[in-house]
Amino acid sequence: AQKITQTQPGMFVQEKEAVTLDCTYDTSDQSYGLFWYKQPSSGEMIFLIYQGSYDEQNATEGRYSLNFQKARKSANLVISASQLGDSAMYFCAMREAGSYNTDKLIFGTGTRLQVFP
Amino acid sequence: DTEVTQTPKHLVMGMTNKKSLKCEQHMGHRAMYWYKQKAKKPPELMFVYSYEKLSINESVPSRFSPECPNSSLLNLHLHALQPEDSALYLCASSQAQGLEETQYFGPGTRLLVL
Numbered sequence: 001a002q003k004i005t006q007t008q009p010g011m012f013v014q015e016k017e018a019v020t021l022d023c024t025y026d027t028s029d030q031s032y033g034l035f036w037y038k039q040p041s042s043g044e045m046i047f048l049i050y051q052g053s054y055d056e057q058n059a060t061e062g063r064y065s066l067n068f069q070k071a072r073k074s075a076n077l078v079i080s081a082s083q084l085g086d087s088a089m090y091f092c093a094m095r096e097a098g099s100y101n102t103d104k105l106i107f108g109t110g111t112r113l114q115v116f117p
Numbered sequence: 118d119t120e121v122t123q124t125p126k127h128l129v130m131g132m133t134n135k136k137s138l139k140c141e142q143h144m145g146h147r148a149m150y151w152y153k154q155k156a157k158k159p160p161e162l163m164f165v166y167s168y169e170k171l172s173i174n175e176s177v178p179s180r181f182s183p184e185c186p187n188s189s190l191l192n193l194h195l196h197a198l199q200p201e202d203s204a205l206y207l208c209a210s211s212q213a214q215g216l217e218e219t220q221y222f223g224p225g226t227r228l229l230v231l
């Protein structure tokens with residue numbers, strides 16, 4: 001069963017506007033971690049932001065914030081004041097607790113964001 | 118500094134060749150990972166090393182052979198690959214394995230098997 005769902009294959013946003021990238025997840029664990037990564041066309045996966053399942057506050061990192069709604073199992077990424085350099089593929093990922101040394105990072109299918117002037 | 122380096126950046130090899138991909142980090146991380154990523158798909162986990170011991174092998178074919186010579190280095194030895202193995206190979210590292218541990222990725226090696 002797919003554990004991370006990103007329903008937006010592509011999104012467009014105008015420069016300086018805010019954009020929300022959707023991510024829903026499925027887990028029966030109480031303990032898990034949620035991550036967002038950015039992948040430009042160069043290929044490198046760049047870590048953006050982390051949210052722990054027990055964190056009561058939404059995570060923020062500069063222009064990035066994570067809208068965490070635990071009951072709805074959603075972890076949407078909000079990018080404020082979009083820049084042309086934000087054009088990239090964005091992956092939501094989840095890490096579940098497993099037995100010792102076996103927990104894995106599971107990725108969604110990604111959303112391609114294009115920022116236009 | 119959260120830098121993971123990978124060499125080479127690009128690699129073209131024939132199906133009978135033997136080659137190796139190299140990954141290095143100097144952040145004192147004790148967990149290192151290999152991922153394979155096909156075009157327009159998310160990364161797929163291949164191997165995990167924790168404290169220089171193989172902790173996860175995601176049923177990867179034996180033509181891929183990982184090696185962790187020390188805590189900073191991770192190699193992926195390639196032998197008798199198939200054209201379908203052409204992909205972006207990403208290395209990552211984290212402080213340790215664990216829910217809160219962020220994985221930091223290298224720039225990847227783009228592999229083409231002819």
